[in-house]
Amino acid sequence: MFVIDQFWWVLAQLGLVNKNAMIPVFGLNGSGVTALFHMLKTQRFVSLQPTLMPTWENFTVGNLNISTFDLGSTVMARRRWPDYFHVANAIAFLVDSANSEWFPESKAELDALLANEELSNVPFLIFGNKIDLPGAVGETELKHHLGLSQTTGKGKNHHQGIRPIEIFMCSVKERQGYEEGFRWVSQYVGYIHFSPFPRIS
Ligand SMILES: Nc1nc2c(ncn2[C@@H]2O[C@H](COP(=O)(O)OP(=O)(O)OP(=O)(O)O)[C@@H](O)[C@H]2O)c(=O)[nH]1
Numbered sequence: 696m697f698v699i700d701q702f703w704w705v706l707a708q709l710g711l712v713n714k715n716a717m718i719p720v721f722g723l724n725g726s727g728v729t730a731l732f733h734m735l736k737t738q739r740f741v742s743l744q745p746t747l748m749p750t751w752e753n754f755t756v757g758n759l760n761i762s763t764f765d766l767g768s769t770v771m772a773r774r775r776w777p778d779y780f781h782v783a784n785a786i787a788f789l790v791d792s793a794n795s796e797w798f799p800e801s802k803a804e805l806d807a808l809l810a811n812e813e814l815s816n817v818p819f820l821i822f823g824n825k826i827d828l829p830g831a832v833g834e835t836e837l838k839h840h841l842g843l844s845q846t847t848g849k850g851k852n853h854h855q856g857i858r859p860i861e862i863f864m865c866s867v868k869e870r871q872g873y874e875e876g877f878r879w880v881s882q883y884v885g886y887i888h889f890s891p892f893p894r895i896s
């Protein structure tokens with residue numbers, strides 16, 4: 696089994712077969728999670744109501760088949776986020792880069808995720824969304840507000856025993872930036888077996 700896994704992994708790294716990964720996507724209210732999923736599935740940008748019912752979503756970016764959940768971001772929904780940690784091969788976290796008032800709360804939620812032991816080896820893909828809006832901050836400023844002084848780097852990187860973490864500025868509306876983020880994270884993930892089901896608690 697180990698040899699087959701290694702062989703499959705090499706093919707996947709060469710882009711010859713698709714990888715699968717479970718990547719829960721979190722973010723504060725209105726950061727653009729549902730709009731992102733909608734764009735990835737239908738190539739269309741829509742204005743949406745806040746998510747109230749969790750849904751399970753699937754889409755493909757490059758050679759990565761991504762399974763994920765749209766859980767919403769109400770206080771109740773955020774309490775359920777940890778139920779999905781044990782199935783996560785990576786975490787994506789969206790920040791509305793045009794809503795500076797909410798940067799401290801975004802930082803607090805992101806810090807809590809980064810500090811969670813269950814996620815200690817899980818790569819983090821952070822999106823600074825809505826760069827199309829006039830008030831959006833740039834990458835350096837957003838990194839400062841989120842306390843991300845050192846990130847892994849956007850290229851191909853070697854595992855150095857340190858959790859990969861990187862930020863990608865994007866606009867779901869303008870279809871910019873998010874695919875690069877998923878391509879970056881794809882170098883760290885890709886498993887044949889995973890359970891898509893949340894823990895019952
Ligand atoms: N200008 C602009 N608006 C965006 C972008 N992405 C999302 N939006 C809009 O922002 C609003 C909130 O987006 P949603 O996708 O519903 O946000 P969400 O993260 O799912 O929010 P909750 O369901 O409340 O957790 C919607 O009206 C989207 O159309 C973007 O890149 N640019």
Ligand SMILES: [Mg+2]
Binds near residue numbers: 730
């Ligand atoms: Mg939503």
